[in-house]
Amino acid sequence: MNQTLDAIFQRRAVRVFEPVEISEGLREQILNAARHAPSSFNSQPYKFYWVRSAAEKVAVAKLCLGQKPAETASALVVVVADLGSLSVTAQGQLAWMRRSNFPEEKIRDYERRAKIGRILFMPGPFGMFAAIKRALFWLLNLWKVLGMPPLSRQDLFKWATKSTSLACQNLMIAAEALGMNTCPMEGFDGRRLSRYLGLCGRHHDIVMVIAIGKKSPAYSEPPQWRRPLDATVTVL
Numbered sequence: 001m002n003q004t005l006d007a008i009f010q011r012r013a014v015r016v017f018e019p020v021e022i023s024e025g026l027r028e029q030i031l032n033a034a035r036h037a038p039s040s041f042n043s044q045p046y047k048f049y050w051v052r053s054a055a056e057k058v059a060v061a062k063l064c065l066g067q068k069p070a071e072t073a074s075a076l077v078v079v080v081a082d083l084g085s086l087s088v089t090a091q092g093q094l095a096w097m098r099r100s101n102f103p104e105e106k107i108r109d110y111e112r113r114a115k116i117g118r119i120l121f122m123p124g125p126f127g128m129f130a131a132i133k134r135a136l137f138w139l140l141n142l143w144k145v146l147g148m149p150p151l152s153r154q155d156l157f158k159w160a161t162k163s164t165s166l167a168c169q170n171l172m173i174a175a176e177a178l179g180m181n182t183c184p185m186e187g188f189d190g191r192r193l194s195r196y197l198g199l200c201g202r203h204h205d206i207v208m209v210i211a212i213g214k215k216s217p218a219y220s221e222p223p224q225w226r227r228p229l230d231a232t233v234t235v236l
């Protein structure tokens with residue numbers, strides 16, 4: 001078929017891995033593919049915690065409810081939606097545009113959009129700004145076509161989770177293409193795992209933990225089922 005499609009169709013959630021080392025080079029390739037995923041406003045609102053040491057893996061696997069893929073993985077990747085990095089990321093992109101000699105007009109345009117984003121994305125104390133902005137947008141929407149930006153902290157995490165999930169999928173497909181297997185997991189104790197990693201609830205939310213390794217020859221995959229295409233798709 002095609003190598004990209006092969007990796008997509010071959011990928012399965014593997015529940016038992018055999019112990020293999022993941023080299024630094026392979027780790028970098030997998031993570032590099034993950035961060036090349038598209039993200040809203042190119043904001044890349046996520047962080048990856050790659051857990052590889054035996055002791056740390058045991059601790060994290062325990063917080064993944066002792067699930068078999070977590071216990072047997074060569075590495076565990078805790079993928080975190082990160083609202084705390086937004087302004088540093090925008091500054092980084094701006095600095096890169098300046099270094100790369102983007103036209104002044106493009107730089108000013110990006111600066112302006114980043115400023116509007118900052119204002120829109122600020123929920124304010126007790127979500128007060130969010131409530132005011134929501135009311136204003138609701139009124140404007142009565143006669144104007146517009147999309148509702150993420151206003152509350154909950155909206156912001158939902159917004160960041162979309163881009164984070166795309167990075168997760170890139171990571172899993174890249175791992176598959178490079179001869180590894182994965183299992184995405186949302187079965188974990190988010191409160192304890194956040195504390196273990198030193199995350200802060202205001203800025204961080206764990207989206208999923210991805211177990212990576214090589215499928216154990218002793219593991220037999222169940223058949224894969226998907227809804228038929230016509231139950232999933234509406235063609236207009």
Ligand SMILES: Cc1cc2nc3c(=O)[nH]c(=O)nc-3n(C[C@H](O)[C@H](O)[C@H](O)COP(=O)(O)O)c2cc1C
Nearest residue numbers: 011012013014015067069183184185186187208224
């Ligand atoms: C967001 C998400 C969370 C998941 N959580 C778990 C989990 O905690 N444990 C697990 O064994 N599998 C988990 N899975 C894997 C799914 O069960 C699996 O993808 C699904 O059954 C389809 O199987 P396949 O990926 O092999 O096609 C999760 C998948 C996703 C996308």
